[in-house]
Amino acid sequence: MDTVTTTSATAAPGVADTVTVRAAGGGEGRTAVGSSAAPDRLWEELVTSALLGTDRRTPTGLTRPTGGEAADGGAAADGKTAGGSTAAGGTAGALLDAAALHTVRRRAGLRPGPAAPPPEPAPEDPRVPLPEAARRRLDQLLAGRTAPSPAGRRGAAPDLAELLPQWLALAEGHGYKAPAAALPALLDAARARTDLRPSALRFAGPRGLWLARLNPEWRFALRGTGAAGALPSPRDAEGVRALWDEGLFAERVALLAAVRNDDPAAGLALLASTWATERAEDRLMFLDSLRAGLSDADEEFLEAALGDRSRNVRATAAELLSALPASALAGRMAARALTCVGLDRTADVPTIGVEAPHECDAAMRRDGVVAVPPAGRGERSWWLGRIVESAPLSCWPARFGGRAPEEIVALPVADGWRDELHAAWCRAAVRQRDADWSRALLGPPAIPPATGPGTSSLAERARLLSMLSPEERALWVARFVAAHGLSEAFQLLGVCAVPWAEPLGEAVIDALDIAREAGGYPWSFSGVMGLAERCLAPEAVGRLEPLTARPDEAEDIVPGAGGYWSEAFRRLVSTLRLRASIRAELTPPA
16 A cells, blocks of 8 residues: 655745655665655646656655666566565656645645735615615515416516616615615626616615625626726815716716716816827717717807818717707707708699708818718709708798698609608707607607608607607597507507506507407517516506406407417506505505
8 A cells, every 4th residue: 555644735934845755565665755845846847757757857855766766667577576566766756746746736725815805884875774674675686587388378466677667766765775685686697688787887876886896796786886886976176086087988978978967067177178188089988978968158169170080070060059049059059950841832822842962071070061972862852861860940930931840741842852852850849859840840649650741661660659748649649549550660669658647548558459259360569578578557457357257259350469468468557556565565655
């Protein structure tokens, strides 16, 4: 039996680790010596000797075989000992023994080191603690996602993950703070879903940012915050200046937004102080942050940015200036637009005549008109659209004989320019946040989009709707759903305030009931059903409960459609009830 003797792997520096190996055949022992002060160096020497061969390189401190061992090795010319076993003697055997020793030491030996300094204590969060029922509900929402039923069907259980954004919004509205035990799961959820990050990080608060600094997987939470995990106060001039001069780009963007939100003039001054030295791509992002709090006070800075060497910066500056109807750029665009668009005096009935620009001169290019249109667009129509969308809408009533916006958009347009002109007016209405023009371009909701004023694009109609008050928006979409059904209403429903105001909720339920009775494909309405789960008022449960029964299936409807509809309505009812419970759990006591 071989015998191995060694000192502790954690011996003091300079103390030798010794291994004594006694061959089973009774030969002399060999000793391998290594200093524990430099185990990595010794290991490297062993590896080098093994690669080169012990005849060419013997590790330092490795005992060479004695004469007796050499004689024993020479007596067995075939490499066998007298007993017939393979000889373990020689320098090669000593190297293997030493390698075995150092392998054990590398795996198990550890020299105690100094303890790492403890992290700073977590900051206090002065907000109100969550009620116990709401805390348990948060744990449930963070841990659960409804498993799909067989055959890929969702089943009748609510989708808990889809309710988490609403829960966070309600909790933030009541000023609650996140429980300390829920912070890891909350940060994991925010890491997995970018749509949750703003609300989840606000709810996590200062303790969430403190915790995020301790785990590399949560570093996303620190993007846009200062080195300490939080931006300086916008009124801390010294802290703002230091972060603006030395911070990362994301930190500077977040800082500019915070200062701009607190004091638009101070935010503009901060940007102007380093504008000339910023990179073009950074100037573009910084300029975009001026949308918040945009006012006539920003005009001088934006007018100077029209001369920027970057085309994208010039275009963004022009867009922002065109949102200021009293700006000099808006006046220049109005003069150009009025020379291109007016009443055609030769027509038998009042008609809008259009003469698009024939060239894009240097002055137009400086004002943000891109000379080369995108692929598939004609130059003249492209230039016309850019001019009209940048002109103030207030210039058109006088141009058309004092007509109101509804009367102007109802006028016929000569030579096929109607779609281009109305689309440009739609963009101007959204950019200038003009409710009167938005209402006129939307037209009556009962008119089919393809034949109405404005634009047939549902995305552009949704942007026009967002310019109206929440009540008017809900009423317009309700009438649209009643006239056209749900197939074209999905994008329009998405811009309505939650929970849906009446009569919008009633119109959606009626349209779903009509589709069910007609035997339509229930999965064709899955998107609207998902919206209804999140947006219908919980009080609609009473109206929905009769629809959960499985209807009798006629011969001319899709087989099994009744079961799908019943399941979808049961899920809708259970989700609304859960939302009602969530609202009650988060409502502070009187």
